Amino acid sequence: MSIPLVPQLLRSHLRELADNNQRLDNRAQFEGRDVELEVGILGNAEGSARVRMGDTIVLAGVKFQTMTPYPDRPNEGGLMCMAEVRPVSGRQHEAGPPSAASIELSRVVDRGIRESGCIDTSDLCIIPGEKAWQVILDLFAVSDDGNLFDAFALAGITALRNAIIPQEKFELGEDRPLIVSKTPIMCSYQRVGGRFIFDANGREELGGDERIHITLGDDNHVHSLQKGLKGAFTAAEFTELMEEARKKGEELRNMVHSLEGGN
Amino acid sequence: MGYGDVQMIDANGIRNDGRKAGDVRPISIELGVVPVADGSCRMKWGTNDVIAAIYGPMEAHPRKIQRQDRAVLDVRYNMAPFSTSDRIRPGFNRRSREISKVTAEALESVVMLELYPRSKIRVEIEIICAEAGTRCVGLTAASVALAHAGIPMTDIVVSVASGKINDVVVCDLNKAEDNYGEADLPMGVLPNSGELVFLQMDGDLSPEEFQEAWDYNMNAAMVIHDYCVEALKTGRYPQ
Numbered sequence: 001m002s003i004p005l006v007p008q009l010l011r012s013h014l015r016e017l018a019d020n021n022q023r024l025d026n027r028a029q030f031e032g033r034d035v036e037l038e039v040g041i042l043g044n045a046e047g048s049a050r051v052r053m054g055d056t057i058v059l060a061g062v063k064f065q066t067m068t069p070y071p072d073r074p075n076e077g078g079l080m081c082m083a084e085v086r087p088v089s090g091r092q093h094e095a096g097p098p099s100a101a102s103i104e105l106s107r108v109v110d111r112g113i114r115e116s117g118c119i120d121t122s123d124l125c126i127i128p129g130e131k132a133w134q135v136i137l138d139l140f141a142v143s144d145d146g147n148l149f150d151a152f153a154l155a156g157i158t159a160l161r162n163a164i165i166p167q168e169k170f171e172l173g174e175d176r177p178l179i180v181s182k183t184p185i186m187c188s189y190q191r192v193g194g195r196f197i198f199d200a201n202g203r204e205e206l207g208g209d210e211r212i213h214i215t216l217g218d219d220n221h222v223h224s225l226q227k228g229l230k231g232a233f234t235a236a237e238f239t240e241l242m243e244e245a246r247k248k249g250e251e252l253r254n255m256v257h258s259l260e261g262g263n
Numbered sequence: 264m265g266y267g268d269v270q271m272i273d274a275n276g277i278r279n280d281g282r283k284a285g286d287v288r289p290i291s292i293e294l295g296v297v298p299v300a301d302g303s304c305r306m307k308w309g310t311n312d313v314i315a316a317i318y319g320p321m322e323a324h325p326r327k328i329q330r331q332d333r334a335v336l337d338v339r340y341n342m343a344p345f346s347t348s349d350r351i352r353p354g355f356n357r358r359s360r361e362i363s364k365v366t367a368e369a370l371e372s373v374v375m376l377e378l379y380p381r382s383k384i385r386v387e388i389e390i391i392c393a394e395a396g397t398r399c400v401g402l403t404a405a406s407v408a409l410a411h412a413g414i415p416m417t418d419i420v421v422s423v424a425s426g427k428i429n430d431v432v433v434c435d436l437n438k439a440e441d442n443y444g445e446a447d448l449p450m451g452v453l454p455n456s457g458e459l460v461f462l463q464m465d466g467d468l469s470p471e472e473f474q475e476a477w478d479y480n481m482n483a484a485m486v487i488h489d490y491c492v493e494a495l496k497t498g499r500y501p502q
Binding site (some may be wrong): 045055062065073087095145 | 298310347350
């Protein structure tokens with residue numbers, strides 16, 4: 001549906017801006033949009049968060065189900081992370097089965113959280129071999145103006161860190177907080193106008209090239225990486241992005257922790 | 264537990280959430296909650312939390328859905344997976360398809376579709392948190408969002424459901440009343456003409472009870488219409 005001419009004009013405009021070290025919304029190269037982060041905003045979810053970055057708005061909700069543990073891991077529960085980019089969130093998002101792009105989005109966010117080991121799956125066991133908790137993190141885009149990856153990852157880990165296991169409802173004792181030992185943070189960069197920028201907005205995404213997603217844990221360990229879209233980058237560029245992600249990750253992690261006064 | 268087994272209204276006519284029989288749950292409305300959409304509205308009604316967004320009028324494709332003399336409305340009602348007590352698997356089901364269909368037909372009755380031949384207007388209704396009466400909240404929120412998008416309409420649709428609990432007719436059923444009550448009558452009213460564009464019912468109502476529930480809905484619709492108009496003037500209700 002997209003008319004190729006518009007992205008071409010946009011691309012040349014973005015190139016001119018980049019040559020003068022400028023961006024469409026006057027941000028610096030590695031400057032993110034202001035982040036609003038709220039918790040406990042969904043009445044029927046056991047943990048929830050809302051993230052707003054510019055005109056990008058997402059929700060995360062945590063639900064719990066009981067499951068039969070996998071035969072090879074009888075003492076462990078599970079984590080499922082699903083992201084939906086429904087047509088409510090933008091003109092370009094059509095109804096229908098999930099697109100390849102939204103499946104990638106969902107899986108990259110899932111890997112960052114899962115591989116950080118922040119959720120101790122053995123803590124989710126109820127009866128070994130018979131019953132365990134399955135944690136389901138649902139990510140929902142309300143408004144897509146670019147960089148759903150970082151918004152989803154931030155909302156997701158925040159919702160998990162504020163989730164309560166509803167043991168009473170399942171007649172399994174008293175409710176208790178879900179233990180989340182780490183705070184993995186994703187930082188996404190996209191090549192726009194020839195150089196990498198942080199937190200691309202919708203128009204920068206439309207006129208941009210390859211993107212790189214970096215998820216770092218508390219101790220700056222790398223937990224997930226993804227390169228998406230067409231394009232090639234150098235080792236030097238990647239080193240710079242890793243350095244930026246460490247700085248930005250620290251800032252966002254502190255923001256998540258600042259909402260946890262009670263715990 | 265079945266019909267009538269749960270006591271939901273006391274001897275003084277006070278319901279389990281403190282309301283009297285004719286009271287509507289607290290309502291708040293906020294416009295522009297989906298900044299990338301052409302019009303949008305978030306409606307909290309009791310503990311229901313619903314977002315409606317409008318895209319269009321835009322080119323209708325595939326071409327076979329185009330109408331030469333009018334626009335088509337593409338309406339989707341969907342419950343988010345975390346919107347209910349038990350998680351809902353994502354995707355359309357029979358219930359959401361039916362609600363989308365009757366919602367579309369209600370809105371088609373007021374939107375001046377003939378002004379936009381061969382185009383499409385997308386109406387997206389997302390239930391973020393569900394209590395009871397989500398179809399009514401969704402329809403009302405969608406019509407406010409359409410007005411916010413500047414789409415010409417002959418009226419706003421205001422939808423509300425009354426019903427019967429423990430043999431008492433009450434206005435605007437809450438979750439327990441919807442689950443254990445004896446009847447549910449959702450209606451979509453055009454406040455300016457008093458006409459109806461949406462009507463469903465299930466349960467058991469005598470002719471007198473039916474009239475009482477009908478009148479509750481009509482009266483509630485007029486009150487809620489004032490909230491909607493206030494929100495459209497200032498961006499939110501209450502201020």
